[in-house]
Amino acid sequence: MIEGQFSTGESFIHGLDPRIKLVVAILFSVVVAVSTSFLALLPALALSLFLIVLAKLSTRKVCYRLLLVNGLILFLWLLLPFTFKGEPLFTIGPLVGTREGVLYASQITLKCNAILLAMIALLATMPIFTLGHAMSKLYFPDKIVHLFLFTYRYIHVIFQEYHRLRNAMKIRSFMPQTNIHTYRSYAYLMGMLLVKSSDRAERVYKAMLCRGFSGKYYTLSGFSIKIRDIFYLSLMLAAILGLVMLQWRLIV
Amino acid sequence: METNSLIVNLKGISFAYSRDKLVLDNVSFQLSRPDRIGLVGPNGSGKTTLFHIIMGLLRPSSGRIELFGRPANEEKDFRGARKRIGLLFQDADDQLFCPTVLEDVAFGPLNLGKSPEEARDIALKTLATLDLSGFENRITYKLSGGEKRLVSLATVLAMDPEVLLLDEPTNGLDEETEEKITDILKGLSLSCIFISHNLDFLFKTTDGIYAIANGKISLDETLIPHPHIHTHKLGRLPHEHES
Numbered sequence: 001m002i003e004g005q006f007s008t009g010e011s012f013i014h015g016l017d018p019r020i021k022l023v024v025a026i027l028f029s030v031v032v033a034v035s036t037s038f039l040a041l042l043p044a045l046a047l048s049l050f051l052i053v054l055a056k057l058s059t060r061k062v063c064y065r066l067l068l069v070n071g072l073i074l075f076l077w078l079l080l081p082f083t084f085k086g087e088p089l090f091t092i093g094p095l096v097g098t099r100e101g102v103l104y105a106s107q108i109t110l111k112c113n114a115i116l117l118a119m120i121a122l123l124a125t126m127p128i129f130t131l132g133h134a135m136s137k138l139y140f141p142d143k144i145v146h147l148f149l150f151t152y153r154y155i156h157v158i159f160q161e162y163h164r165l166r167n168a169m170k171i172r173s174f175m176p177q178t179n180i181h182t183y184r185s186y187a188y189l190m191g192m193l194l195v196k197s198s199d200r201a202e203r204v205y206k207a208m209l210c211r212g213f214s215g216k217y218y219t220l221s222g223f224s225i226k227i228r229d230i231f232y233l234s235l236m237l238a239a240i241l242g243l244v245m246l247q248w249r250l251i252v
Numbered sequence: 253m254e255t256n257s258l259i260v261n262l263k264g265i266s267f268a269y270s271r272d273k274l275v276l277d278n279v280s281f282q283l284s285r286p287d288r289i290g291l292v293g294p295n296g297s298g299k300t301t302l303f304h305i306i307m308g309l310l311r312p313s314s315g316r317i318e319l320f321g322r323p324a325n326e327e328k329d330f331r332g333a334r335k336r337i338g339l340l341f342q343d344a345d346d347q348l349f350c351p352t353v354l355e356d357v358a359f360g361p362l363n364l365g366k367s368p369e370e371a372r373d374i375a376l377k378t379l380a381t382l383d384l385s386g387f388e389n390r391i392t393y394k395l396s397g398g399e400k401r402l403v404s405l406a407t408v409l410a411m412d413p414e415v416l417l418l419d420e421p422t423n424g425l426d427e428e429t430e431e432k433i434t435d436i437l438k439g440l441s442l443s444c445i446f447i448s449h450n451l452d453f454l455f456k457t458t459d460g461i462y463a464i465a466n467g468k469i470s471l472d473e474t475l476i477p478h479p480h481i482h483t484h485k486l487g488r489l490p491h492e493h494e495s
Contacts, residue, residue, distance in 0.1 A: 129351035150349065156393045157345050203346040206309045210339045211411060212363030214331070220358050220368050 006057050006124040013055035017229045018126050018134035024236045025122040029115045031243050040247035041110040047239055048114045051121035062120060069116055073109050080105040128152045133219050142217060154204075158197050165189050257285040258321060259337075259415055259443055260306055265315035266467075267301055275301050276312070277467030283415070289445045290454030292472070293464035299447045300342065302464070303417045307339050335364060338413030342420050344400035345393075353379070353395070353403050354388035360411035378410040379403075382436060398429035405433070409440075416444040422453050 008014070013021070032044045052062060081089070084101030091097070123131060132149040136142070169185060176182050244250075260283040267276040275298040283289060293299050304310040305317070308330025317324045319333040341347045350356035357375035358368075366374065379387055382402050387395075395403060401421065408416065421437070422430045430453065437446070437457045448454050454461055463472035 127351070129355070132351075149351065153349050153351060153393065200346065203341065203343070204349050206304070206307075207339075207341050207347045208349065208359075209309065210307055210334050210337075211360040211407065212331075212335055213359075214363065218359075218362035218368070218371075220355055220362070220372055222368065 004124075004127055005061055006055070006120065007127045009056060009125060011054060011056040011125075012228070012232075013051065013121060014125050015228070016232055017223050017225050018130050019138055019223055020225070020229045020233050021122040021126065022131065022134045022138060024233065024240075025118060027240050028118050028122075028236070031240055031247070032111055032114050032118075035111070035243065035247040036107060037247050037249075038107070038110070039249075040243045041107065041114065043246065044243055045110055045114040045117070047243075048117035048121065052117050055121045055125050057120065057125075062117075065120060066113060066116065069112060070109070073105075073112060076108055077105050080108075134223070136217065136219060137223060142215070146217060150204075154197075154200070157200070158193065161196055162189075162193055165192060259283050259285055259319070261318035262306070263316045263318075265305060265312045265317070267298070267305060267310065267312045269301075274467050276305070278315070279467065279469050281462075281469050283443060283445060285414075285443050286441070287443050287460070288458040290458035290461040291445055291447045291464060291469075292449065292451070292454070292461060297464050298467065299464055300419055302469075303339060303419055303445070303447070306417065307334060307337065335411065336413055337415045337417060338408035338411055340404055340408050340416070340418040340421060342423065344397070344404040347404040347407060348392040348395075348400060351391060352388070353384075353390045353392055353406075356392055356403065357388075357406050357410045360407060364411060374410050374412075375406075378406045382406050382409070383432070398425050401425060401429070401433070405436070414442065416440070416442050416446075418444065418446045420447055420449070422448060422450050 028044075028048075032041070035041055035044065081097035081101035082095045084098050084104055086098035086100030088096045089099045089102060126134070129149060129152070132145055132152070135148065136145045166189070169189065174185060176186075260281070262279060262281040265276050265279045265281075266274055268274045275296075279302070281302070291299055291302070301310060305312055306319070308317075308324060308327065319329070320336065322329065324330055324333060348356050350359055354372070354375055357378055358371040361371040361374045362368070376385075376388060379385055382405065384399075384402060384406060387399070387403065390399075392400070392403065405418075405421070416437075418437075421433055425433065430450075434453055434456050437444075444458070446454060446458060451461075461472050462469050
């Protein structure tokens, strides 16, 4: 399910302290998400591309992930230019594309890709449980950290359970069709999955109680900040501050 | 350690999941140091329920529970007892919830107040005693069924319990892994209750076998070791049996 293709590596980015990467990823995403000016968005995309290069990830795999997201964005391009009110830019038959619509769609495209690339470069370059621990060390609420780690641990089990149920249907010659029998069977499948997951949650909680769990999650791993972490953090903070200034025209 | 060697004392316990059928019906049951007890019974007869009642995960509708000589009524009474009783769940996937083996085995010791360094040491040592050295960074959900069972056992043993409650520890294991678990359990000098359908396993690891049926528990006199004719794989090849 979740393979963590990028989680191990020898690059500069892989060697950074996970907490630093998490902080930078959050700041960067927030700033990019609220930015509207191309003056800020284009450098942001360049910055995230630079991070990808630093992380030495396989270009093919990164492109594949981008493709998935940009598939969705394609729909925005099919809709936004024709539904946004504004100055007409081009016409295709009876449809009129507006300048504002095109600009808006390009903004979203830039934002999405910049944030996604930064997330791949910064967050996907550590094992998922390290990310959970980094969250915990940065004083994220315990509940969020637990939810995160448990989702990762049990999504696989639930997925297997789903497959078992699917196979149980298949071996009794179930063929999905467009009829009420199919809909009902799928509803049973989803319902059963929900009930089973909830039962499992109950059992896991009991197993944790048996091992002395009392609501606090302790972790084994300690992180340490090195000089290069400080160096990287200052550099990234400066870059993000630069994006903020470009966006709100404090410079240029 | 208390001078009283009675560890678990259940008096008149009744429990029902639904109104129409009692799973446990006025059951009394004792476990003393150094008893090693096997528990057999049909599916749905309340074996697991009994374990969960001892651990305080389920509350009986009537009856009294004493653990280590003290009455246990509330969550806080059980919380103390859980540190001294190790329960192995039937499904290892319920027990292993941390991403890596090391973290999972260290989870109990950390909850007992050990420092991360101590917990790591305990976890590594426990894994080593179960022949699981080198497993510490493995991802728990990617382990095989037998490995999962052994790691679950490690998570329980790492808490250094005085009593072990194992719920079908050999269920679904191949012969080799079953033998390994049997050897490990024979070597432990802990009081224990093992639930199993595997009588050979119980004969090897316990001193007495109790049967649970129709809501009652009784010492099963018929279940005493005796020689018998049996079938097994590759029986035509020359082989020996333990006497």
